[in-house]
Amino acid sequence: MDNFTFYSPTYFVFGKKEETNVGHYVKRFGGSKVLLHYGGTSAARSGLLDRVKSSLEECSIPYVELGGVKPNPRSGLVYEGIDICRKQNVDFVLAVGGGSVIDSSKAIAAGTVYEGDFWDFYQGKKVEKALPIGTILTIAAAGSEGSPDSVITNENGMYKRGASGEGFRPTFSILNPELTQTLPAYQTACGITDIMAHLFERYFTTSKEVEVTDRMIEGLLLTMVHEGLRVIEEPDNYQARANIMWAGMMAHNNSCGVGRVQDWSSHDMEHELSAIYDCAHGAGLAVVFPAWMKYVYKNDVMRFAQVASRVWGCSMDFSNPENTAVAGIRAFEDYLKKIGMPSTLRELGAKEEDIPKLAHTACFGDGRNGQIGGFVGLKEQDVIKIYQLMV
Numbered sequence: 001m002d003n004f005t006f007y008s009p010t011y012f013v014f015g016k017k018e019e020t021n022v023g024h025y026v027k028r029f030g031g032s033k034v035l036l037h038y039g040g041t042s043a044a045r046s047g048l049l050d051r052v053k054s055s056l057e058e059c060s061i062p063y064v065e066l067g068g069v070k071p072n073p074r075s076g077l078v079y080e081g082i083d084i085c086r087k088q089n090v091d092f093v094l095a096v097g098g099g100s101v102i103d104s105s106k107a108i109a110a111g112t113v114y115e116g117d118f119w120d121f122y123q124g125k126k127v128e129k130a131l132p133i134g135t136i137l138t139i140a141a142a143g144s145e146g147s148p149d150s151v152i153t154n155e156n157g158m159y160k161r162g163a164s165g166e167g168f169r170p171t172f173s174i175l176n177p178e179l180t181q182t183l184p185a186y187q188t189a190c191g192i193t194d195i196m197a198h199l200f201e202r203y204f205t206t207s208k209e210v211e212v213t214d215r216m217i218e219g220l221l222l223t224m225v226h227e228g229l230r231v232i233e234e235p236d237n238y239q240a241r242a243n244i245m246w247a248g249m250m251a252h253n254n255s256c257g258v259g260r261v262q263d264w265s266s267h268d269m270e271h272e273l274s275a276i277y278d279c280a281h282g283a284g285l286a287v288v289f290p291a292w293m294k295y296v297y298k299n300d301v302m303r304f305a306q307v308a309s310r311v312w313g314c315s316m317d318f319s320n321p322e323n324t325a326v327a328g329i330r331a332f333e334d335y336l337k338k339i340g341m342p343s344t345l346r347e348l349g350a351k352e353e354d355i356p357k358l359a360h361t362a363c364f365g366d367g368r369n370g371q372i373g374g375f376v377g378l379k380e381q382d383v384i385k386i387y388q389l390m391v
């Protein structure tokens, strides 16, 4: 196991109706004026937004609203949010929504207390300071409710980049699985795929002797395989939604990523797709991840065979473990098909002729040094070949 530090100070509130206590939590964590940030129409339609406002009003906490966050959130609204927070002396940002709303909230929270351009953080500057952020999560997917990360699309060129830092860990996150019952099946499946991808990005590692995190990841993957199928069959199943919601948090707050090298090249390749074609992040990962697996598995056949046997239940072929490794990748592809995810670039609206451009930006865009991936280092030519496997 490698050396690490781990600091995860988020206060989690999990369960039915907990969003009605949000005013109390804002107060408890020092907020006196709130930016209430949300997405399109789902939070208003379900009545969630009214419940949140009532709770803030009951606790006498004034708020300013900023809705309209789009999936794959954009820089324009972030600048608007920063401006509002500064002019109106906001001291707490409350995100009501999914990863996109939370990421936009994080960008606003950091940008408000920073003198330079908030985009500096998305070009590598660590986020040390931000306004406190609270979240009410409405989709189990990105894990932003517990992560120190945020991903924003810069409208000036349409490229998507991540920023990171302890200042981005939410102060509190309210996770009520009931809120995810209004999700369309496709969005639920995108979330399931993203959660599994966060686990795989960590599982495929060059670090040795990482039994504890290996086993945690395998446990979470087994949960996702089982509960994912159950929730697609029974969208109102509270227990399945609850298990997925907590797995989504665990998959990405890095408790199972510490002490090990992680990969993340599939996320880098996917971010190019959702930035340009505006597809859902999870759907993009469903196309990218199996292709990446097929391209790299020979670098560590035993690790692929291990996950195939422990998670997908494939029988271990000791005389030729490559058979087991390949069977595991196939099982993952079958699973994605079962939950209704796409498998080709075309289904995402992506064009084959764009591949060289996608690969170039993935490797060199915005200050990258020409190589991505921690498990297997991929150069531009490798990335081209991986995108070609998705055609």
Ligand code: NZQ
Pocket (backbone or CB within 6 Å): 039, 040, 041, 042, 043, 069, 070, 071, 072, 073, 097, 098, 099, 100, 101, 103, 138, 139, 140, 141, 142, 143, 144, 147, 148, 149, 150, 151, 179, 180, 181, 182, 183, 184, 187, 190, 191, 194, 252, 267, 274, 281, 282
């Ligand atoms: O805008 P509304 O109307 O709310 O609709 C949203 C949106 O269209 C809808 N939705 C959310 N909750 C709902 C609901 N519809 C009905 N009922 C509900 N309860 O779902 C759509 C997708 O929402 P979004 O927030 O975009 O989904 P997700 O949580 O998957 O977030 C995706 C973003 O997170 C980034 C992705 O790149 C992408 O931009 N990521 C962030 C990470 C992080 N901060 O740590 C890590 C991830 O790897 C990921 O890259």
Ligand code: ZN
Pocket (backbone or CB within 6 Å): 142, 194, 197, 198, 267, 281
């Ligand atoms: Zn992701």
